[in-house]
Each structure stands twice: as structure tokens, then as C-alpha cells.
Amino acid sequence: MxxxxxxxxxxxxxxxxxxxxxxxxxxxxxxxxxxxxxxxxxxxxxxxxxxxxxxxxxxxxxxxxxxxxxxxxxxxxxxxxxxxxxxxxxxxxxxxxxxxxxxxxxxxxxxxxxxxxxxxxxxxxxxxxxxxxxxxxxxxxxxxxxxxxxxxxxxxxxxxxxxxxxxxxxxxxxxxxxxxxxxxxTASYKSKPDVNTVKCTGCGKCEGLCPMKNLSMENGKAAGHDRCTLCYRCVASCPAKALTILGKEVHEQWRMAVDN
Ligand SMILES: Cc1cc2nc3c(=O)[nH]c(=O)nc-3n(C[C@H](O)[C@H](O)[C@H](O)COP(=O)(O)O)c2cc1C
Known part of the structure; x- marks a missing residue:
């Protein structure tokens, strides 16, 4: 080669x-x-x-x-x-x-x-x-x-x-x-993430981050639709730890810093 x-x-x-x-x-x-x-x-x-x-x-x-x-x-x-x-x-x-x-x-x-x-x-x-x-x-x-x-x-x-x-x-x-x-x-997109509406402050950060445009704000709270690719970007970035996908509680918000 x-x-x-x-x-x-x-x-x-x-x-x-x-x-x-x-x-x-x-x-x-x-x-x-x-x-x-x-x-x-x-x-x-x-x-x-x-x-x-x-x-x-x-x-x-x-x-x-x-x-x-x-x-x-x-x-x-x-x-x-x-x-x-x-x-x-x-x-x-x-x-x-x-x-x-x-x-x-x-x-x-x-x-x-x-x-x-x-x-x-x-x-x-x-x-x-x-x-x-x-x-x-x-x-x-x-x-x-x-x-x-x-x-x-x-x-x-x-x-x-x-x-x-x-x-x-x-x-x-x-x-x-x-x-x-x-x-x-992984065969299809999913109806995720799950939103804890008590924790969610409706800040809208997740909506802007989602690569699938799968999140929107409804009645001042985040709502996930049926196009989730399971990437965890929203879960890792939610300031209120209000979003989950596979589990029920956020234990650690891992995000690799851009300059690493
Ligand atoms: C939905 C999901 C499924 C995963 N499945 C596996 C897996 O089968 N085997 C594995 O070693 N890691 C698995 N991981 C871990 C990720 O592959 C790993 O953390 C990856 O480096 C994340 O990369 P990213 O930060 O670029 O998204 C999974 C992660 C997610 C979100």
C-alpha cells in the first residue's frame, strides 16, 4: 500500500x-x-x-x-x-x-x-x-x-x-x-431518553445537542421522541441529571473534554 x-x-x-x-x-x-x-x-x-x-x-x-x-x-x-x-x-x-x-x-x-x-x-x-x-x-x-x-x-x-x-x-x-x-x-431508533419531569428544569440544552433532533420542549419540559440512537450525549450533559436511557439513575456524566 x-x-x-x-x-x-x-x-x-x-x-x-x-x-x-x-x-x-x-x-x-x-x-x-x-x-x-x-x-x-x-x-x-x-x-x-x-x-x-x-x-x-x-x-x-x-x-x-x-x-x-x-x-x-x-x-x-x-x-x-x-x-x-x-x-x-x-x-x-x-x-x-x-x-x-x-x-x-x-x-x-x-x-x-x-x-x-x-x-x-x-x-x-x-x-x-x-x-x-x-x-x-x-x-x-x-x-x-x-x-x-x-x-x-x-x-x-x-x-x-x-x-x-x-x-x-x-x-x-x-x-x-x-x-x-x-x-x-441497534436494529432501529428508540423511544428514548426517559425524562424525569420532576428533575427537568426545561433548560433546553439537550434539544440543541441531540444528533437526531429527537428532543423537544413540551410544556416547559424535555420530551424524547422515537428517533434516539442511544448516544448518551443528552444524558451526559443534562445539568439536572433528568435524562436516562438504559438505567433509571445517572451515576456519572462522562464527557471527554474537547481539548483532551
Ligand atoms: C448504548 C450503548 C451500548 C454500548 N455497548 C457496548 C458494548 O457492547 N461493548 C463495549 O465494550 N462498550 C459498549 N458501550 C461503551 C461505548 O462503546 C464506549 O464508551 C465508547 O467509547 C463511547 O464513545 P463516544 O464517547 O464516542 O460516544 C456502549 C455504550 C452505549 C451508549
């Missing part, structure tokens, strides 16, 4: 900032530049058009791609035809084939998969206590992941990128380990 002089862009979806951090860091390590775009940006497809390699990142949800990511790839297949795609999947604990899930969609679109990387980051499900780590543990996990990113970016430069999550064995691991049991969770 020719790498010298290659032009590369990082594209990501990130609910709470982990994936944005990882893709930005990878691209910086690879090219020394900060050429990244979120799939939520209006000009993302035109920016993608000029690039040879796309570093595409997303968080793993139930060992699968978030619905918003699936729809972005399948809805824009022609934009990926003939592109080289390096996939970054971020996760909190386990994913057999996190990168493989999007790889299969990209291949169907006619893209060439040049590698895959699984990166452990803090868990973003703010209302699931079992998954929570201390702040120090989260920071040390990020530091380890940053080292892994630097090595992987160097390997891609050397023409020997990692292929994590892309093998048949990874596929079987993701399917049997989780996806078969949780397939319904």
Missing part, C-alpha cells in the same frame, strides 16, 4: 467525545494535521470526496454499529466506493468484531478496508453503575489508549496497519458474545 504523500481524513460519530478524541489523535499522529469531521457536519461528504484514505470511527453499541452510523454508511454508499477505509471502534469493555461491523457495510459499498483498531475508552452509559470506573482509572485508560493510537498510526504509515476486529473469529466472537442476544437494541 502506498502511504507516502497520501491524503487522509478522519470521520467520526461520537456521542460523548471518546471517539472524536481517538480519531483526532490518530489523524494527528499520522499526518501531523487535524483533518477531522463529524458525520453530523453538513459538509462532511464534500470533504471526504478529496481524500484517499478515510479513518472512520464510531463507538460500539451492543457489539454493533450505532443506528445513526449504519444509516450514514448505507445512505452514502457512492461516497465510499473505491475509498480506502481504516476503521476505529471505541469501546468500554468488549467487542468481538466492533470494527468488522462497519467493515462489512463499507465493503458492500465498494470500499477497500485497509485495517481496524479497537480502542478501550471510558464507558459512556452514565446510568449503568456496573460499568463505572473511577476518574483516575478512566484517565489511565485514556493514556494507555493514546499510546496504542500512536503505534497504530505509525504502523499504517509503514504500510502494516492492524486488523483488529476484522477476522472470521472476531465476527463469531461478536455474534455469539453479544449481538445475537442484543440485536434488537
Amino acid at each position: 502506498r502511504i507516502e504523500g497520501i491524503i487522509l481524513i478522519g470521520i467520526y460519530f461520537s456521542g460523548t467525545g471518546n471517539t472524536r478524541h481517538c480519531v483526532t489523535e490518530f489523524v494527528k499522529q499520522f499526518s501531523g494535521k487535524n483533518v477531522v469531521a463529524s458525520i453530523e457536519e453538513a459538509d462532511v461528504l464534500s470533504r471526504l470526496a478529496q481524500q484517499e484514505i478515510v479513518v472512520f470511527g464510531y463507538p460500539v453499541y451492543f457489539s454493533n454499529t450505532p443506528r445513526i452510523v449504519k444509516d450514514f454508511i448505507t445512505g452514502n454508499e457512492e461516497n465510499f466506493r473505491g475509498k480506502k477505509v481504516f476503521i476505529i471502534a471505541t469501546l468500554g469493555l468488549f467487542s468481538g468484531d466492533g470494527a468488522g461491523c462497519a467493515a462489512r457495510l463499507f465493503k458492500k459499498a465498494g470500499a477497500e478496508i485497509v485495517g481496524g483498531l479497537h480502542l478501550m475508552m471510558p464507558d459512556s452509559t452514565c446510568d449503568v453503575k456496573m460499568m463505572k470506573k473511577t476518574h483516575e482509572e478512566n484517565l489511565s485508560r485514556i493514556a494507555e489508549t493514546d499510546k496504542k493510537i500512536a503505534l497504530a498510526a505509525q504502523s499504517l504509515k509503514n504500510g502494516k496497519p492492524p486488523h483488529e476486529g476484522l477476522s472470521f473469529i472476531n465476527h463469531a466472537g461478536g455474534l455469539l458474545g453479544q449481538r445475537l442476544w442484543f440485536r434488537g437494541k
